Amino acid sequence: MSTAVATDGMTDAWPRVYARIAGALYLLVIVGGAFAELFVRGRLVVHGDPAATAHNILSHELLYRLGFVVEVSYCVCNVPLTLIFYNLFKVVNKNVALLMVLFDVSVNVIESVSLLGHAAPLVFLGSGHYLNAFTPEQLQAASYISLQFFELGFGICLLFFGFDCFTMAYLIVKSTFFPRIIGVLLAIEGAGYIINSLALFLAPALQARIFPYFMPTVIAEIALAFWLLVMGVNAQRWKEQAATARQL
Numbered sequence: 001m002s003t004a005v006a007t008d009g010m011t012d013a014w015p016r017v018y019a020r021i022a023g024a025l026y027l028l029v030i031v032g033g034a035f036a037e038l039f040v041r042g043r044l045v046v047h048g049d050p051a052a053t054a055h056n057i058l059s060h061e062l063l064y065r066l067g068f069v070v071e072v073s074y075c076v077c078n079v080p081l082t083l084i085f086y087n088l089f090k091v092v093n094k095n096v097a098l099l100m101v102l103f104d105v106s107v108n109v110i111e112s113v114s115l116l117g118h119a120a121p122l123v124f125l126g127s128g129h130y131l132n133a134f135t136p137e138q139l140q141a142a143s144y145i146s147l148q149f150f151e152l153g154f155g156i157c158l159l160f161f162g163f164d165c166f167t168m169a170y171l172i173v174k175s176t177f178f179p180r181i182i183g184v185l186l187a188i189e190g191a192g193y194i195i196n197s198l199a200l201f202l203a204p205a206l207q208a209r210i211f212p213y214f215m216p217t218v219i220a221e222i223a224l225a226f227w228l229l230v231m232g233v234n235a236q237r238w239k240e241q242a243a244t245a246r247q248l
Contacts, residue, residue: 023229114153165190
């Protein structure tokens with residue numbers, strides 16, 4: 001009897017506990033991404049100036065390496081985060097939850113591979129004797145080009161992430177255990193990412209002008225992360241939706 005009660009207690013508690021773990025992981029991803037983009041590349045990369053960019057990277061090599069480590073680390077965080085999201089949302093619609101997982105995996109793989117572009121300048125600007133075959137200007141240009149490839153790869157990543165936002169938005173709106181307004185905000189953010197990436201591919205000059213207007217939409221992810229961390233989910237409604245899903 002006591003074992004059954006304990007098991008029921010764990011069943012009642014796990015959606016809220018795992019939601020809070022997801023919130024903590026999501027905040028790590030958001031903070032890590034902001035650090036790497038704004039305080040590392042945003043500080044060290046001088047657009048249109050390979051020489052200045054190379055100088056900044058070499059002068060702040062530890063910071064640059066830290067940015068790489070942080071991004072790799074939050075890609076690792078995305079793996080358990082994806083599993084938790086699937087277990088939370090499969091009671092809403094299993095097929096859409098699986099689609100969300102596929103987008104999540106695609107985003108994580110594309111971003112992880114793109115990070116090679118972030119790491120490449122450390123190779124080009126290193127001290128290997130084989131680099132003597134190139135002039136300093138050539139190595140600086142190669143480093144800058146690698147960062148351009150990273151930006152393009154990240155643009156592809158954000159295109160997939162935009163559709164990922166749509167799937168999660170649908171699941172949140174259809175759920176009974178999350179505020180629907182977060183789902184609406186995520187859909188708006190997803191549309192922004194898709195438009196931004198397509199503009200990057202089709203009209204880079206236009207993308208540079210419209211990108212600042214999409215920045216406020218990240219409030220959707222921040223709101224979701226804090227809601228998960230502080231409020232968790234409505235466990236009773238989650239159980240009711242799970243019971244309904246088992247009957248279908």
